[in-house]
Amino acid sequence: MGLSTVAIIGRPNVGKSTLANRFCQSREAIIHDQPGVTRDRTYQRGFWCNSEFNVIDTGGIVFNDDSEFFPEIRNQANIALQEAQVAIVVVDGQQGITAADESIAEFLRGHKCPVLLAVNKCESPEQGLSMAAEFWSLGLGEPFPISAIHGAGTGDLLDKVVSYFPNEKAVASSDEQPIRLAIIGRPNVGKSSLLNTICGENRSIVSPIRGTTRDTVDTYVERENHRWQLIDTAGIRRRRSVDYGPELFSINRTFKAIERSDICLLVVDAIDSVTEQDQRLAGRIEDEGRACIIVVNKWDAIMKDSHTMATMEKDFRNKLYFLDWAPMIFISALTGQRVQSLFSIAKIVLEQYRRRVTTSVVNEVLKEAIGWRSPPSNRGGRQGRIYYGTQVATSPPSFTLFVNDPKLFGETYRRYIERQIREGLGFEGSPLKIFWRGKQQRDAERDLSRQYSYLNNH
Structure with a gap:
């Protein structure tokens, strides 16, 4: 049995994301005064007393406007209600009842999910009760006066929430x-389209409008005998095109998603080819030391013959030369072509990313590399020497x-050694980090260690 689920719904700008962050003691959901910031349904993990549960944050529901994303937002809210054991509808106590609140109350009567009414922005304990009393007329039961931003009243609300959860304790499947x-x-x-194709449902809103995805959307699937956490992220534009506000927050979430990932799927457009922004993103992935698969999407839209894929791969790799270690796959998120093959590739990449080799094997590769090409010498005739190497992480x-002097090894020879390690040991799909340590560094570290031991013993 999985974790119980709470869905948070309501009209725009009533504090749904703030309440979700309060339940989960996080800052994952983007909060901004601008209406319509949250669009997809996003999941976080909440805790209260002895209960652990999923919290679904949804976009603001609007019924009298079918422009932009509002129909999709309503659909996402419907899915959230079907998944939840209990729903919380959030209203604004300072504004009072609106026509939109009444429409949502009517909408909820068509669902079997139990509903709790949270009257937000009731910072004053005395005035909060009178502000909340007005909302009895919605017919959704007892209104709970709360302040999502300060936490007032949320404990009583959570006590009621967990009372709807099954008594059985959740059992982890693995x-x-x-x-x-x-x-x-x-x-x-095509990032959100890719996620939806993998999941077999509209997990993220897909639109030709740039910036549709704002929050990072986490989804869990089982593939290749493993559990995968898919993180759909906001598209990143050039810095000068980004204004302060929701888009900037989205980009920060995307960078954090790279940091917390094991593998990045770098999605590029087969029609547009590799752009300067794609190169910057690839550099970010490499700098963060994350495994990577280059995913060329919209392959179905390309006129092709038997040579097209090889020609295009060569062109893409020339432009993404610093990711020459990353496997490349051509897919169509629209038709599903090769999408499921991503997981078999990702499984191999993960094994390489986490693989450790023995010191003896490392030194066999280094010995052969030095035999083919000796380390360079400086103008004074002093030649670089590699004593031995070991995998440290x-x-x-x-x-x-470990070398005699790192300054004797220029970038060209360092790249040569990295290529030899790759050719000899593999590590496809994973960046490598190589540290060059000289004799003086080792002696200094040894002296510091001896001083530290002396101080501890005297």
Whole structure:
């Protein structure tokens, strides 16, 4: 049995995302005064007393406007209500009852899900009760006066929420942590369409309008005998095109998604080819040390022959030369072509990302590399020497090479050694980190260690 679920719904700008963050003690949901910031349904993990539960934050429901995203937002709210054991409808106590609140109350009567009424923005305990009393007329039961931003009254609301949960304790299906797969790319390359195709449902709103996705949308699926956490992210435009507000917050969430991921799916557009912004995103992924798969989307829209894929891959790799270690796959999120193959590739990439090799194997590769190409010498005739190397970390695989003087090894030779390690040891789909340590560094560290031991013992 999985965790119970709470859906938070209401009209725009009543504080739904603030309440979701309050329940989950987080700042994951984007909060801004502008209406319509939240669009997709987003999931977080909430805790109260001895209960752990999922919290679904939804976009603001509007019934008298079918423009832009409002029909899709209503559909996302419907799905959330079908998943939830209890729903919280949030209203604004300072504004009082509106026609939109009455429409939502009528809409909820068509659902079997139990509903609790939270009257938000009731910061004053004395005035809060009188402000909440007005909402009895909605016919949704007892109104709870709360302040989502300050936390007042949310404890009483949560006591009522958990009373709707089944008594049985949730049993985890597996102790295995999910593999975090972040879907990264520019706006309108098909990130949300890819997520929806994987899930087989409209998990994220898809629109030709740039910036449709704002929050990072986490979804869990089972593939290849593993549990995967898919993170759909906002498209990232060039910095000079971004204004302060929801889009800037979305971009920050995207960067955080890269940091917390195991593997990044860098989605690029087969029609537009690789742009400067794609290159910047690829550089960000490499800098963060994350495994990567290059996903070329919209393959169905390309006129092609037997040479098209090879020609296009060569062109894409030339432009993304610093990700030459990342596998590339051509897909169509629209038709589903090769989409499910992503998981078999990701499984192999993850194994390489977490793989560790013995010191003896590392040194065999280094010995062969030095045999083919000796380390360079400086103008004074002093030649670089590599004494030995060892792997010091995984995720990403990291190696320390012990040498006589790191300054004797230029970028060209360092890249050569990295290529030899890749050719000899693999690590496809994973960046490598190589640290060059000289004799002076080792001596200094050893002296510091001895001083530290002396001070501890005297």
